[in-house]
Amino acid sequence: MRTKFLALCLVLATSIVACKKSEVATDTSTSELPVDTVYTSPQSRNLNLIYFVPNDLDTLPAYERRLSELMLWTQNYMKEEMLRNGYPNKTFGMFADLAINRVKIITIRGTKPKSGYAYSGGAGNVQAEINAYFTANPTEKTSEHTLVILPRYEFKPDGTPSGGPFYGLGKWCFALDYEGMDIKNLGKSDIEGNRFSVWFGGLVHELGHGLNLPHNCQKVSENSTLGMALMWAGNGTLGKSKTFLTAADCAILNVNQIFNSDSKAYYGAVNARVTKIHADYSASKAAIVLSGRFTSNTKVNSVVYYNDPNVNNEGVGVNKDYNAVTWESKAIGTDSFYVEMPIADFKYKDGSPYELRLKLVHENGTVSENSYAYQFVNALPVLDFSTKAEISKAGWTIAAFSSQESAAAATRVIDNDLSTGWHSQWSVAPVASYPHFITVDIGAQKILDGFTILNGDRRAVKNVDILTSIDGINFSLATNLQIPKLGSIQAFAFQGPLTFRYFKILAKSSWDGEQFAQFAEIGLYKN
Structure with missing residues (x-):
């Protein structure tokens, strides 16, 4: 179904007035906007929209009109998707002058030629210069989210544009402008329309990444009802056929900094x-x-x-x-x-x-x-990852270990605190290398069915042996395993109930190929 352009009409209950056009770093010699253009937004934090031009290129014709109309369409598209998922009047903040259908675009001319802002590795140079601009003009940055659009560098023989960075990097995202990036091509199925869908859909897809969204696809049942998920392959369907935000997307956008008009702090650390x-x-x-x-x-x-x-x-x-x-x-x-x-x-x-x-x-x-x-x-x-009822660790002690960091001692793997853990010795020479081990004395013989582990977020162990002992001297192999690198407690059953007092976890390799190792907590359970 062809999606029609709807100009977004915001009720400016609490207007924030932006700089006039002549006050921002814009190429005023090519701007078609009146100098008294005033941008407003009902939100205190808004998308930082940057048009970044390498010094051997120029702005493309009518970029302010073309991109303004497309960004207003995108703002409304996300508003409608948020409403469909139960979040009324929610979309990203963006400075706009709705009387003339224009949005605030900060145009920055780079110090390097386009070769300095290549697709691979060039994003850092772009970010550095934009951050320098924000440092010199601190009121111009009103949120943590930045969309950078660069003019195309060239056309391939088949007419396909190509250029610089086009991806998401944290709360930054990059996209490409070319002459056909025009709302008049929205919904067309000819060559130009198909090309537009890819590049404009790609822009909105990357904007999703810049707004904290990971990839995900539609459910089987949604194929016929909702179509294509934007954060899957929506860059080939947006504007031409049904393209939507998933419920997971909208739940994340609902708490996005620029989807809300409050003044609280966002993106702080949580425990x-x-x-x-x-x-x-x-x-x-x-x-x-x-x-x-x-x-x-x-x-x-x-x-x-x-x-x-x-x-x-x-x-x-x-x-x-x-x-x-x-x-x-x-x-x-x-x-x-x-x-x-x-x-x-x-x-x-x-x-x-x-x-x-x-x-x-x-x-x-x-x-x-x-x-x-x-x-x-x-x-x-x-499904075998349900939480096991671990036995108490009261009376447990560390009987032996291969090495440890003083700030990440072996005792931390049995302290019932998932935020602490053990790390092999690395700060003092010689650096410990694989294999690494920790032996635990659980205080008395018990009959148990398996063990649990919270692997490290970094330096995660991979291949391990679990050994058990009655006397702490003679050990038998209980099982050998590959421990997935997951941020959750994982349970592993023995082949059958085992009787022991001591158990040893012997780590033989790591996921990252380094010699360092760490994990946060280990435990035992009885079914």
């Missing part, structure tokens, strides 16, 4: 973690059912669930997560969550391993993450 999780497949509901509890020192508004399949060993994580299918639920009270995820909405059920990234969306815009591994077998999910 949060999932403390209990129960994962099960309900045959009657034909769904994965997750429930659990969390602790947080900052209010959690929503919980979002990214199910990222590792199809054909493509990997998981950034730029390998386009096919992550997502759900969203509201926090229950101050510490709980519950969600049902029908497996009919999963495209991949062929045995590919999955990473479930469970994210707590805090009211200050910070998103904290916990990860869990599972897979589909015979088209059904196998």
Whole structure:
């Protein structure tokens, strides 16, 4: 369905007046705007919109009109998607003069030629010069979110434009302008329209990244009803066919700094973690059912669930997560969550391993993450990451260790504090190398079924042996494992119940290939 352009009419209940056009770093010799143009916004924090021009290029014709109309369309598009997901009157702040349909674009001429701002590696140079501008003009930066648009550097033989950086970097994002970047091409299916959809859709997709959104795709059932998720392949459909923001996207945007008009601080550090999780497949509901509890020192508004399949060993994580299918639920009270995820909405059920990234969306815009591994077998999910009831660590002591940092001692892996942990010796020569080990005395013989571990965020251990002993001298191998690099407590069962007093974790390799090792906590459980 062709999407029509709607000029966004904001009710300026609390107007913030921006600088006049003549007061910002704009190429006034080519600007078509009157010098008394005044930009306003109802929000105190707004998108920093930069047109950055290498010194061997010039601005492209009518860029202020073309980009203004497209940014106003985008602002309204996100407003409509937020409303559809239950967040009325929410979109990103942006300075505009709606009487003439223009938005505030700060034009900055770079000190280097386009070769200094290449696609690969050039973003840092762009950022450095924009930051220098903001330092000299501090009132021009009104938020942490910046969209940088660069004019195209050239055209390929087939007419495709090409140029500098075009991606997201944290709260920065980069896009390309070319002569056909014009709202008149919105919805067209000819060559020019298809090209426009890719580049304009790409701009809005990268803006999503700059607004804190990771990749994710539509559920199977949403293909026919909602179309293409913007943060999947919406850069090929936006304006031509149905393209939408997922519920997970909107939950994250709801707490975005420039989607809100309050004055509180955003993106501060939080101390949060999932403390209990129960994962099960309900045959009657034909769904994965997750429930659990969390602790947080900052209010959690929503919980979002990214199910990222590792199809054909493509990997998981950034730029390998386009096919992550997502759900969203509201926090229950101050510490709980519950969600049902029908497996009919999963495209991949062929045995590919999955990473479930469970994210707590805090009211200050910070998103904290916990990860869990599972897979589909015979088209059904196998979920073995539910929290185990660990035995008490009262009376536990460290019997031996290979090395430690004084500020990250071995005792920290049994202190019941998930924010502390052990690190192998690195600050004093000789630096300890693999293998590393820690031996724990649990104080008395017990019959136990498995152990738990919270791996390190950095220097995470990979291949480990777990050994047990009655006397602390003679040890037997209980199991050898590969510990996934996940930000959650993981449980591993022994092959059967074991009787022991001492257990040793022997780390033989790391995920990053370095000789350093760390993990935060270990425990034991009985079924």
